[in-house]
Amino acid sequence: MASMQDLMQGQAELSPHALQRLIEGEIIPRLLLAHRALPSGTPHLTLVAAPVTEGTAESFAVAALNNEAYALVVEIDAQLARGVSIDAIFLDILAPAARHLGELWDADACDFVDVTMALWRLQEIVHELGARNPGAAERRGGERRALFAPMPGEQHGFGSLMVEEFFRRAGWTTASEPGVSEAELIGLVGKRWFELVGLTLATDEHLGDLPRIISALRTHSRNPNIGIMVGGKVFVDHPEWAIECGADATAADGRQAVIIAETLVEGLIHDAEHPVASRA
Numbered sequence: 348m349a350s351m352q353d354l355m356q357g358q359a360e361l362s363p364h365a366l367q368r369l370i371e372g373e374i375i376p377r378l379l380l381a382h383r384a385l386p387s388g389t390p391h392l393t394l395v396a397a398p399v400t401e402g403t404a405e406s407f408a409v410a411a412l413n414n415e416a417y418a419l420v421v422e423i424d425a426q427l428a429r430g431v432s433i434d435a436i437f438l439d440i441l442a443p444a445a446r447h448l449g450e451l452w453d454a455d456a457c458d459f460v461d462v463t464m465a466l467w468r469l470q471e472i473v474h475e476l477g478a479r480n481p482g483a484a485e486r487r488g489g490e491r492r493a494l495f496a497p498m499p500g501e502q503h504g505f506g507s508l509m510v511e512e513f514f515r516r517a518g519w520t521t522a523s524e525p526g527v528s529e530a531e532l533i534g535l536v537g538k539r540w541f542e543l544v545g546l547t548l549a550t551d552e553h554l555g556d557l558p559r560i561i562s563a564l565r566t567h568s569r570n571p572n573i574g575i576m577v578g579g580k581v582f583v584d585h586p587e588w589a590i591e592c593g594a595d596a597t598a599a600d601g602r603q604a605v606i607i608a609e610t611l612v613e614g615l616i617h618d619a620e621h622p623v624a625s626r627a
């Protein structure tokens with residue numbers, strides 16, 4: 348997975364507006380559940396035993412600018428000790444903290460290198476929490492394998508990592524391939540079996556290419572019944588575009604994406620096992 352240093356290498360001349368768009372549109376797509384309610388009747392995977400105190404995310408962003416990752420983990424451990432859930436750590440602290448870092452740079456409160464290193468430290472925290480909490484969900488239909496990648500031509504980092512982490516903790520076997528070309532992405536699904544591919548778009552710049560890529564993924568996939576989900580700010584604003592582009596579904600955030608993906612894949616497996624019934 349590309350590191351924040353890799354991201355910095357290609358983006359060092361970004362304007363404040365461009366970095367803010369990177370933070371808002373790519374680093375935190377689909378993850379701000381605190382600001383977007385789940386559809387009525389959608390179950391929550393985790394109940395938050397203790398709320399995140401107002402201002403915690405902003406303070407954590409400042410701490411990420413001035414402390415190494417191990418010191419930040421101590422702060423996260425303190426939140427966990429007081430009963431804050433892992434989901435709330437991701438959605439109510441880490442994701443808003445990343446957004447606030449972009450706001451600080453936009454206001455000339457820190458420079459690009461500081462922001463890049465702080466985001467890298469947040470990424471390290473996600474890895475640490477993931478290592479402590481391996482997915483252990485029981486599978487009714489066997490192993491689930493999912494591939495996550497940005498739309499070819501776009502760069503993703505922290506946000507896609509967090510979406511993948513939601514799936515991994517729900518028991519999925521996951522792979523993340525940031526920065527792959529269209530040919531590489533199609534080659535991956537042709538070589539390896541996946542139940543699901545998740546593609547993210549930050550802007551509508553590459554939206555016109557998406558139907559062709561989705562069609563190619565289905566054509567070349569080892570799994571003839573592969574599920575394809577799309578996400579990112581583009582589809583949060585216009586969820587109807589997902590079906591129009593040929594995808595099976597979209598979701599507003601990582602927690603909701605897991606719920607939808609489980610239902611989607613179960614349905615695809617059923618259709619594959621009962622083709623006559625599915626056409627009736």
